[in-house]
Amino acid sequence: MKVLVLHSLYAPHIGGGAEIVVRQIAEGLQRRGCDTVVLATGPEVGLHEEELDGVRIYRAGLDNFYWHFTQSRPSRLLRLGWHYRDSYNRSMRRHVRQVIEHERPDVVVCNNLTGWSISAWDEISAAGLPIVQVLHDLYLLCPKDTMFDKGRSCERQCGMCSAFRRPHAAASAQVAAVIGVSRFVLDRITAEGYFSRASQHVVHNSVDSSHSHSANPRPRHSGLLRFGYIGTLSENKGVGWLIEQFQALSINATLEIAGRGKLDYEAKLNELADPSKVRFVGYQPSERFMQGIDVLVVPSIWAEPFGLVAVEGCAQHLPIIATNMGGLPEIIQDNLNGLLCTPADPDSLGRAMLKLYLDSGLRHRLSSQARDSVAAFLDTERMLDQYQSILHSTLHGRSAQDEPEFADHFAPQVETAGD
Incomplete structure (x- = not known):
């Protein structure tokens, strides 16, 4: 099996736990005999290939107002424009197309779509490949991926989030399998009508604790x-x-x-x-x-x-x-x-x-x-077993009539500047 893993960021660019887990999955699948390739966004224009710990990595220059992996905070207007463009970034499709044409994977595992947008789904479907979507955050409901505003967690989508995500639930019908890293995140997103045709799974993230130096419980502590x-x-x-x-x-x-x-x-x-x-x-x-x-x-x-x-x-x-x-x-x-x-x-x-x-x-x-x-949660091999099982069943259980008939008609009708 040849697997293309698509994610917003990849080491050494670490934004949070998702990047750690995605690297574990990519390297773990490669170690188990799957030919694994990673596609992530990067700060430099164009598409660049490299290798890290035995895994081929493509970094695509993000075609938006700024690269999101930065410590400086852009203005509110610029952030709004960034999220509008990211609701369907047609320009990023060409990088997905190039890598698919060059690598010819059997299946694509999409992770965080920030920077790629759901345009990646359309490009993968156009190539006739099955999509496995892993849910690490709430991006499909909220452009900021947190559903958090004004100091509190949002109970429902606000008007702007709803507008930016209007076509997304319908577009998700082209996904063959969806994996939530928790029961919470899977239920939260599918409750909004997402992934109507996908098999649904929960695979909790795991960490490799084999090198842990803390083999015993902490001693009783007195003082500070x-x-x-x-x-x-x-x-x-x-x-x-x-x-x-x-x-x-x-x-x-x-x-x-x-x-x-x-x-x-x-x-x-x-x-x-x-x-x-x-x-x-x-x-x-x-x-x-x-x-x-x-x-x-x-x-x-x-x-x-x-x-x-x-x-x-x-x-x-x-x-x-x-x-x-x-x-x-x-x-x-x-x-x-x-x-x-x-x-x-x-x-x-x-x-x-x-x-x-x-x-x-x-x-x-x-x-x-x-x-x-x-x-x-400390057994990464068990996590990899689950991912491999889902990938195999998705790849081998898919028939011709299951091919999705989705393409550009889920893109916003209004083009953004620079497309």
């Missing part, structure tokens, strides 16, 4: 307790909420924050934080960072599609404080491997931190149960 956050520094991740709640506690503890974000938001967080209590440590390898903390906090105030960092924390025997948002409750179970809180009750985060600070016995019990509780 170290709370930690690692991930993107953005409003929807709840970092500001975490800082405020932590600083309101009168406890002998520190808070370390690892990660990067848009420069303007990083500046806001630095203004909010008391440097005597909160320390920003920049980008850190997750395993090394987690070995230096006692409690991991995942304070997402949006509907997190999965939350791979929570799995990584449990693998390191860390008790987790997480919100009950999105796919996080599929990982963290209250009083088994962590404590759940809710943005609907802002002080619930502070109470959870205080509870773990005061109750060392609870902290030790959660730590001792953490790794076993996520055992299924």
